[in-house]
Amino acid sequence: MSTIILRTIAPYLTALMVLFSIFVLLRGHNEPGGGFIGGLIAVSAFAILGIASGVAPVRRALVFHPMHISAFGLFMGAFAGLPSYFAHVPFMTGLWVSPTILGVKVDLSTPLVFDIGVYLVVVGSITSIALALEERESD
Amino acid sequence: MSGLFLINLLLTFAWGAVTGSFSAINLLFGFVLGGFGLFLIREQVGTSRYFSRGWKVLVLAAIFVYELVLSAVRVARIVISPTIVLRPGIIAYPLTVDRDFEITMLANLITLTPGTLSVDVSEDRKTLFVHCIDVPDPDETITEIRDSFERRILEAFR
Amino acid sequence: MNDVLDVIVGLVLIGGAVFSLIASLGLIRLKDVYMRMHAASKAGTLGSGLMLLALAIHAAELSVVTRAVAGVVFFLLTAPVSAHLLARSAYLVGYKPCDDTKIDALKEHLSDNKS
Amino acid sequence: MAGENTALAIGKAMVTAPVPAADWLVIAPLIVTMMGGALCVMTRKRTEYQPQIAFVFLTALVAVNIALLSHVTNSGVVVMVMGKWLAPFGIAFSVDTTSAILSLVASIVAWCVGLYGIVDVNNTGRRYGFYPFLLLLMTGVCGSFLTGDIFNLYVWFEVLLISSFGLLILGNEKIQLDGALKYAILNFTATTLFLIATGLLYGLIGTLNMADIAVKVKTLPDGAPLGAITALYLLAFGMKAAAFPVNFWLPASYHTPRIVVSAVFAGLLTKVGVYALLRTLVMLLPEGRSAMAEIIAIIAVVTMLTGVMGALAQTDIRKALGYLVISGIGSMLAGMAIGTGSAVAGTLFYAVHSIIVMTALYLVTGLIGRMGGSFDIRELGGLYKGSPVLAGLFLVLCFAVSGLPPFSGFWPKVILVESSLKESYYWVAVAILLTGFLTTLSVGRIWIYAFWRGGPESAPDNSEEGKIIPLSESLTGSQAALWIPIALLVSLVVVIGVAPEAMFRIVGQGAVGLIDPSAYISQVLGGAK
Amino acid sequence: MEVGLSVLIGIFFAASIYLILSKQIIRILLGIAIIGNAVNLLIFTSGRLSREIPPIIPLDQDVPALGSANPLPQALVLTAIVISFSLFAFLLVLAFRAYQELGTDNVDEMRVAEPADQPKPPMGY
Amino acid sequence: MALGGVDPLLIAVAAPFVAAVAAPFLARILHHNAAWLLAIVPALIFYHFTGYVADVSAGQRFAIGTDWIPTYSVRFSFYIDGLSTLFAMLISGIGAFIVLYSGGYLKGHPDLGRFFSFILLFMGSMMGVVLADNLITLFIFWELTSITSFLLIGFNHKSERSRRAAIQALVVTGGGGLVLLAGLLLLSYVSGQTEMSAILQQGNFLKDSDWYLPILILILGGAFTKSAQFPFHFWLPNAMEAPTPVSAYLHSATMVKAGVYLLMRVHPIFGDTAIWSTILPLFGGATLLVGTILAVRQTDMKLMLAYTTVASLGLLVMLTGISTEKAIEGAVLYLLAHSLFKGALFMVVGTIDHGTGTRDVTKVGGLWRAMPLTFTFAFLASWSMAGLPPAIGFIAKEILYEGTWVADQWHNVLITAVAVVGNALMFVIAFAVAFKPFLGAKVETPKTAHEGSPLLWLGPAALSVCGLVAAIMAHTTGELFIRPMASAIANHPLDTDLHLVPTQWKAPVNLSITTVVLGIVIYLNLDRVRKLIAGILTSIGWGPDQGFDQAIRGIVRLSAFVTGKIQFGRMEGYMTVTIAVMVLTLFVPLYAFNEWPTMPEMPDFAFYEWSIFAIAVVGLIAVLMAANGLVAIVSLGIQGFAVALIFMLFGAPDLSFTQFMVETLSVVILALVMTRLNLAPRDHRRRSQKILDGFLAITGGSVLGLTLMAVTQVQFNDELSVFFNEYSRVIAHGRNVVNVILVDFRGVDTLGEIAVVMVTGLAVLALIRITTPKAVEEETEKADVIKTPIPEQKEGVAS
Amino acid sequence: MTFGETFIDICVRISLVILAVSFVICVVRIVIGPTLPDRILALDMLVALGIGFIAAIGVKTNFYLYLDIAISLGLVGFLATVAFARFILNRGLVKDQMIIEDADGAAQERGGGQ
Ligand code: NA
Numbered sequence A: 001m002s003t004i005i006l007r008t009i010a011p012y013l014t015a016l017m018v019l020f021s022i023f024v025l026l027r028g029h030n031e032p033g034g035g036f037i038g039g040l041i042a043v044s045a046f047a048i049l050g051i052a053s054g055v056a057p058v059r060r061a062l063v064f065h066p067m068h069i070s071a072f073g074l075f076m077g078a079f080a081g082l083p084s085y086f087a088h089v090p091f092m093t094g095l096w097v098s099p100t101i102l103g104v105k106v107d108l109s110t111p112l113v114f115d116i117g118v119y120l121v122v123v124g125s126i127t128s129i130a131l132a133l134e135e136r137e138s139d
Numbered sequence B: 001m002s003g004l005f006l007i008n009l010l011l012t013f014a015w016g017a018v019t020g021s022f023s024a025i026n027l028l029f030g031f032v033l034g035g036f037g038l039f040l041i042r043e044q045v046g047t048s049r050y051f052s053r054g055w056k057v058l059v060l061a062a063i064f065v066y067e068l069v070l071s072a073v074r075v076a077r078i079v080i081s082p083t084i085v086l087r088p089g090i091i092a093y094p095l096t097v098d099r100d101f102e103i104t105m106l107a108n109l110i111t112l113t114p115g116t117l118s119v120d121v122s123e124d125r126k127t128l129f130v131h132c133i134d135v136p137d138p139d140e141t142i143t144e145i146r147d148s149f150e151r152r153i154l155e156a157f158r
Numbered sequence C: 001m002n003d004v005l006d007v008i009v010g011l012v013l014i015g016g017a018v019f020s021l022i023a024s025l026g027l028i029r030l031k032d033v034y035m036r037m038h039a040a041s042k043a044g045t046l047g048s049g050l051m052l053l054a055l056a057i058h059a060a061e062l063s064v065v066t067r068a069v070a071g072v073v074f075f076l077l078t079a080p081v082s083a084h085l086l087a088r089s090a091y092l093v094g095y096k097p098c099d100d101t102k103i104d105a106l107k108e109h110l111s112d113n114k115s
Numbered sequence D: 001m002a003g004e005n006t007a008l009a010i011g012k013a014m015v016t017a018p019v020p021a022a023d024w025l026v027i028a029p030l031i032v033t034m035m036g037g038a039l040c041v042m043t044r045k046r047t048e049y050q051p052q053i054a055f056v057f058l059t060a061l062v063a064v065n066i067a068l069l070s071h072v073t074n075s076g077v078v079v080m081v082m083g084k085w086l087a088p089f090g091i092a093f094s095v096d097t098t099s100a101i102l103s104l105v106a107s108i109v110a111w112c113v114g115l116y117g118i119v120d121v122n123n124t125g126r127r128y129g130f131y132p133f134l135l136l137l138m139t140g141v142c143g144s145f146l147t148g149d150i151f152n153l154y155v156w157f158e159v160l161l162i163s164s165f166g167l168l169i170l171g172n173e174k175i176q177l178d179g180a181l182k183y184a185i186l187n188f189t190a191t192t193l194f195l196i197a198t199g200l201l202y203g204l205i206g207t208l209n210m211a212d213i214a215v216k217v218k219t220l221p222d223g224a225p226l227g228a229i230t231a232l233y234l235l236a237f238g239m240k241a242a243a244f245p246v247n248f249w250l251p252a253s254y255h256t257p258r259i260v261v262s263a264v265f266a267g268l269l270t271k272v273g274v275y276a277l278l279r280t281l282v283m284l285l286p287e288g289r290s291a292m293a294e295i296i297a298i299i300a301v302v303t304m305l306t307g308v309m310g311a312l313a314q315t316d317i318r319k320a321l322g323y324l325v326i327s328g329i330g331s332m333l334a335g336m337a338i339g340t341g342s343a344v345a346g347t348l349f350y351a352v353h354s355i356i357v358m359t360a361l362y363l364v365t366g367l368i369g370r371m372g373g374s375f376d377i378r379e380l381g382g383l384y385k386g387s388p389v390l391a392g393l394f395l396v397l398c399f400a401v402s403g404l405p406p407f408s409g410f411w412p413k414v415i416l417v418e419s420s421l422k423e424s425y426y427w428v429a430v431a432i433l434l435t436g437f438l439t440t441l442s443v444g445r446i447w448i449y450a451f452w453r454g455g456p457e458s459a460p461d462n463s464e465e466g467k468i469i470p471l472s473e474s475l476t477g478s479q480a481a482l483w484i485p486i487a488l489l490v491s492l493v494v495v496i497g498v499a500p501e502a503m504f505r506i507v508g509q510g511a512v513g514l515i516d517p518s519a520y521i522s523q524v525l526g527g528a529k
Numbered sequence E: 001m002e003v004g005l006s007v008l009i010g011i012f013f014a015a016s017i018y019l020i021l022s023k024q025i026i027r028i029l030l031g032i033a034i035i036g037n038a039v040n041l042l043i044f045t046s047g048r049l050s051r052e053i054p055p056i057i058p059l060d061q062d063v064p065a066l067g068s069a070n071p072l073p074q075a076l077v078l079t080a081i082v083i084s085f086s087l088f089a090f091l092l093v094l095a096f097r098a099y100q101e102l103g104t105d106n107v108d109e110m111r112v113a114e115p116a117d118q119p120k121p122p123m124g125y
Numbered sequence F: 001m002a003l004g005g006v007d008p009l010l011i012a013v014a015a016p017f018v019a020a021v022a023a024p025f026l027a028r029i030l031h032h033n034a035a036w037l038l039a040i041v042p043a044l045i046f047y048h049f050t051g052y053v054a055d056v057s058a059g060q061r062f063a064i065g066t067d068w069i070p071t072y073s074v075r076f077s078f079y080i081d082g083l084s085t086l087f088a089m090l091i092s093g094i095g096a097f098i099v100l101y102s103g104g105y106l107k108g109h110p111d112l113g114r115f116f117s118f119i120l121l122f123m124g125s126m127m128g129v130v131l132a133d134n135l136i137t138l139f140i141f142w143e144l145t146s147i148t149s150f151l152l153i154g155f156n157h158k159s160e161r162s163r164r165a166a167i168q169a170l171v172v173t174g175g176g177g178l179v180l181l182a183g184l185l186l187l188s189y190v191s192g193q194t195e196m197s198a199i200l201q202q203g204n205f206l207k208d209s210d211w212y213l214p215i216l217i218l219i220l221g222g223a224f225t226k227s228a229q230f231p232f233h234f235w236l237p238n239a240m241e242a243p244t245p246v247s248a249y250l251h252s253a254t255m256v257k258a259g260v261y262l263l264m265r266v267h268p269i270f271g272d273t274a275i276w277s278t279i280l281p282l283f284g285g286a287t288l289l290v291g292t293i294l295a296v297r298q299t300d301m302k303l304m305l306a307y308t309t310v311a312s313l314g315l316l317v318m319l320t321g322i323s324t325e326k327a328i329e330g331a332v333l334y335l336l337a338h339s340l341f342k343g344a345l346f347m348v349v350g351t352i353d354h355g356t357g358t359r360d361v362t363k364v365g366g367l368w369r370a371m372p373l374t375f376t377f378a379f380l381a382s383w384s385m386a387g388l389p390p391a392i393g394f395i396a397k398e399i400l401y402e403g404t405w406v407a408d409q410w411h412n413v414l415i416t417a418v419a420v421v422g423n424a425l426m427f428v429i430a431f432a433v434a435f436k437p438f439l440g441a442k443v444e445t446p447k448t449a450h451e452g453s454p455l456l457w458l459g460p461a462a463l464s465v466c467g468l469v470a471a472i473m474a475h476t477t478g479e480l481f482i483r484p485m486a487s488a489i490a491n492h493p494l495d496t497d498l499h500l501v502p503t504q505w506k507a508p509v510n511l512s513i514t515t516v517v518l519g520i521v522i523y524l525n526l527d528r529v530r531k532l533i534a535g536i537l538t539s540i541g542w543g544p545d546q547g548f549d550q551a552i553r554g555i556v557r558l559s560a561f562v563t564g565k566i567q568f569g570r571m572e573g574y575m576t577v578t579i580a581v582m583v584l585t586l587f588v589p590l591y592a593f594n595e596w597p598t599m600p601e602m603p604d605f606a607f608y609e610w611s612i613f614a615i616a617v618v619g620l621i622a623v624l625m626a627a628n629g630l631v632a633i634v635s636l637g638i639q640g641f642a643v644a645l646i647f648m649l650f651g652a653p654d655l656s657f658t659q660f661m662v663e664t665l666s667v668v669i670l671a672l673v674m675t676r677l678n679l680a681p682r683d684h685r686r687r688s689q690k691i692l693d694g695f696l697a698i699t700g701g702s703v704l705g706l707t708l709m710a711v712t713q714v715q716f717n718d719e720l721s722v723f724f725n726e727y728s729r730v731i732a733h734g735r736n737v738v739n740v741i742l743v744d745f746r747g748v749d750t751l752g753e754i755a756v757v758m759v760t761g762l763a764v765l766a767l768i769r770i771t772t773p774k775a776v777e778e779e780t781e782k783a784d785v786i787k788t789p790i791p792e793q794k795e796g797v798a799s
Numbered sequence G: 001m002t003f004g005e006t007f008i009d010i011c012v013r014i015s016l017v018i019l020a021v022s023f024v025i026c027v028v029r030i031v032i033g034p035t036l037p038d039r040i041l042a043l044d045m046l047v048a049l050g051i052g053f054i055a056a057i058g059v060k061t062n063f064y065l066y067l068d069i070a071i072s073l074g075l076v077g078f079l080a081t082v083a084f085a086r087f088i089l090n091r092g093l094v095k096d097q098m099i100i101e102d103a104d105g106a107a108q109e110r111g112g113g114q
């Protein structure tokens, strides 16, 4: 939309919202949130950017085609279940490592990888839908 | 580039605020994420300038909050009064500020403050059209805006 | 100390609720969409902002407070933009302000541009 | 605090024995298809590589399914509880013979369709996801067959459904959009009913694991809630399986997409519904099933008869085949209505047969369309001369679908007729035989019009005006991609017809497992109880 | 509580059925959107209701507070929401494309796949 | 006798199938001369069966077989006794000559190889039918004969008459086969056996059972259709559209006798009861009369033969039905005689057709000069058919009259009368076919008449001479073939003594003389009789053959009508039916169990909770009432919003969270799409439809709500959730139990869920992007050829 | 219960009641319109009320996790309004008859009220 007010403010909102979405993603295991909700917030962010600045900038911003991001997320989600093969436990068994980085214990786990996969799938697919629809509208 | 860096720091701070932890590792992570966020909007922020004169911003914010409360109270008075007699109108406000960022800021502040609401900016960015809920005298309103917000924005960001 | 905080929380909460009510009343009582926007964008934003702050005070936890403040800032950032967008779209498409609206600079501007 | 608690808790909550690598076969079909599908999407713009990538994964899919079937037939029900959580708490994939054989046959069909698609799907189709849709359709199909959790089954149903949407609209022609809209809305309704039933079932007995449901349902007194849930499952899956009177979606859509899509639909979609009916009604809710046996039998009979009548009424071969799919579903439902071991085995056998033969029929019809330039039996003719091999293959399939010996359709029909006679469902036996008769008539008509007749309907008798377009004219790829899948499927039809012993054993084992799930239950819940 | 919500859910279902039975495609879609909510509420209620306490384990505990809501239906509903949202998005775009291509928003007039004048099957041999 | 562990009998059964596969290749190389090579196969089979003759006539029986489907008790098993031996020898022996004849008849035909193939396939199937012991195996071969018959009748597939005849044969015999299947399955069920030989050993177990009549009727259904008994006879004359070798082989000598074979086979179990001896003679006699009468009416020689075949089959059924020893003997003899003479005569007619270009008996004459050999064998064969000494037909007729003429009961008199009339008419046809074309004045024919090649006359020669030899060596024939077979049918040893010259002047001789006299009278008045019959038939004006067309059209029309009613094409109707079924589905259990949930006092909701429910309801109503789509979308937002708040009130923050997001995004996407959708405010429904829909909606909502209430009033088992709560943090390291369920406890659900989301994205992309199928396809097809990917349209910007 | 807790409880209840009333008013505006922008504005207001409601529930239950829901509700609420605004604009720009009628109808209604 051709209003400078929105055009000016949208990128910052987008950056903030993406940040917030990652926050929601990462804390999902302990508080409300997780990959899906986080992904939806990110989608909202890109939707705002898309409405404000047009589709092409969003596509450029994402570098990869959103569907490819989504597919990568799915790949990652399925992949997250595989390490358990080598641990002789069933598919998708949560495996945890807690390395200490800079003095802080950080929990890394296959469920987290999986949740990130969920996030990417949601971001990719729904952004793809929104952008495709938006594109049609502007043609 | 320093502008970007600053915004990145700002985002890092926002991350710390949102997660409620200002530990080194979290801030580092926040910085990375902020960088990522900036990366996403790299086109749009590429030309914008960084903030300075933080204290003036704070003053602006304080005034703004005050005005917001004032404006809400005024709306309350209007709404609660048994009969509503108003002279609404859309006035053309000639802009002094000319940068996107400043125009946006001004327009938003105008909206949140008593009786005024930014409707549109002319294509040449010289005029802001403001809807006033009760505007017996347009010129008075224009002067008011010019003296309070626009001046302070100019002070804060130039 | 706790009780004082609790009282503050309660009052802020009620304050926020009242502002929300006022905004809603404005929505129903004012005459056209542009005027209603005044009510919603000001009283509405203030109302929900206050209530969030009440929650933050109640929590008395750094992470909650910072998040609540961040949220309020975000509302303050977005509320005027959405009001602006809505008003602009409505106006450009042809939803006329009510007949009380004596001055309409935008109308003149648009008709000037057309000719 | 957490440390010692964890150690204690793990013993109570999780499987502690190490999982043998072979057990991974129960999830392998899903991993293979899902990752393959994802990879295809990531590389979708390189349309020239799409078939190769998909082909690798489809071949792997067939391979793991073969391994899975042999594993299951050798060592009984194979269970893997995902995430190590004990059943019924985690999601258990529990694979019995029924699951394994259906999954295998489905994957063979997918392999064939994937190969056929190399030629039948153009670059646009590849670019917009033919292979990902196919692979993820298989995720849904295999997931539905292999999972041991009713809600998880719903999820795979949805994966299957959405992938089928994708396949259906690939091309975006008017007719496809129209067909897809009806297909989508009606199927959406069906899965919604499934979800409702599952929600209510959970509310009633508080569990989702199938083995656990089978156990807990027995402790529940018969009553309205359970009756309603059973009936709802019958409706939901009956709709999926295209049973009368809720099968509108099938004739409305099966003739609209590309032929390879119709082929995979005809093979798989309805059969997943049948599988779900077997699982829920026969295994989980046997009391409800026997209470509704008469109703199911009536539905079965009406389905088979209206199905074959629909086939008789068509001029478009694809539509006629769609109705034959429905008709076959009627026979499968009949087996469920009768409900004895051999009847259920008949249903299972019929399902296997139907998957293969219906897919093959559509694939061959694709060639008819290519060579005859139409799918309309009024416009076809002269193809006997054009391609005797095609005529022969189609004829074999016609006989197979009619249940004539010595092809795959014969045995399930015999089993079903025999069991209905034994259980005094004479009218069902009559209906099955009558349906076989009418099917012969309907496919025989198609065959003589398209192949024997010298030219289109308008051509004079004894003329040779049949339009024959050489395959090389409509093809850019290799003809082998069209012929190999057909040859493979037809030889399966013949092999199953001529040497059905293995299949008899498998479906027998499958049916026993469904009717008496005690082995299944102890395998799944053994660790927990 | 469940009874009260059951009534509400019944109303949701009734509304959505009425919409789904329309001929106008957009009304059908609205019905589909509502039926999704109805089903979600149904699953949620099936798992029994309890007020306000979410199934989130406090920082200093190992298990959620007593009387917290049943988490399983919530997880199920979440999955169902996501799926029904996806399907809804697809159906919406599909409906839109069908409308574009077929030139009508009346599903009864969408007769390309099954035209009203079905050809008669041939009678010869 | 074992050959590499495989019994040679199995090889004999399999051999024709192998030969069938080889035939096309041989024919491609050797053309019609492949016949010589291929005929060796049946000849060897014939030879193999001669090996059984001595043992079988000594009363031995062989059950040979191998396991096929042990799980289902289906064996690939065969039973050799007098009955099957003679049949097998007829099939293989005649088959050898038919293969030769085919080579001559279809010389130069492009599809000759295929023809050989089909003939050999048929031969193998027919062998299977008469040899099979296992009931399922028997049925399979039975149906295979129908299938091969279909292919052979339709061999001249470009002719509509051929196609009609082929599908008619398939429909009638295939349909009958299905009935037979039911009968065989029941037989197997009731007897507890799967092998025919075992069932035969049980003897009379069925005759007093309630199952007797149903099973008999089912088996007769198979036998009567296959053996063209009235009223199913019509397919057989039509099958004459097939090339003559087919008519000679399938439709006179062998396949059509499968039904008779079956009756004879099951005679020990079913035969010799009042029902049997009523039904079979009734249908057989009717068939005999109808067949001969219709035969006389024809002028096409092939059709004349065809109708007499019908008649002969009727005669055989009739005799089998009488069940006396003499009748059975007569049946066996007549079967042998008929196979020989009818096979020969068909080939003769084919040769005439081949040599002159016509089969119309009124358009040929005086051919004996041009076709002396053919004439000779035609004469011999028809002599047998006429039942004149010293041909086998004569002996057969004598014995059969002995069988029918048991003048103790009035109906036997009737049967005999029918037999006499039938035989007289066959006498007429025999002379009409054998003498009329050859004797008399020479008539100009489309082709100049010429004798056929050895391939063409070898068959008639062999068969007709066989008929003669068999009669002359009557005693041996009786000992080796007739007695064993008759004994097998009767299921006990018979003592048969055959003589060419009747030993006593008894009733049969008188009947024979009557037959001949009657035959001569009719022959002399043939044209008048023909006209008379034609007149009668015209006045009837309908026959089962038209009936077949009417039935098929009726079925197709009915199908079209029913399908049109069921699949009516209107989406709204589809949905209405679906919902109505759903309402019924839920209502019936509630009603049947009469368990209505109890309604407690007012639920204790707080004011704000009530208000949220109220908002939800208002939102719903607003959607329903919305004047246009825009308003509806906004109203949709209200109810979604309310639902999210409800989730929150009941302790589901994750749900509430997701619901807010999803509802908003739904509305956003809806708005994006709606920009281009026409939002006409009309609801297309008529008032009556609205009332119906409203009714369905209210009942649907009620039953769903009530069911849910009923469910929630049952004690809940929260085992699962207790488990999740307990271990969520301790093992899975997550405090948000819902999220832990999603990514860990039930992570696989989520895996499927993201697959759905991903596919949705792709599907929507495909929906939106593939816009002009024609243009895009052309472009991409071109791109296929030059093997370069086309540049991405629109989305190329990104990469 | 301490005084503070009691006080808060009362305040929360009062606020919830006030919010409930506000909800109803907002919904009324959405239902009666009369123009599309009115409805959208009311929906936006509804979101704001929802945020307040969530905050109140948070205070009531002592679960601060509701805060994040409130924030994201704000985020998507903004998105919804942006999308709707754009929607109005696009519909208007394609000269949709509906909108014009909608607008005229609203104007007439107001005219009648004067
Ligand atoms: Na989550």
Ligand code: NA
Binding pocket: F637, F638, F640, F641, F660, F663, F664, F667
């Ligand atoms: Na919403």
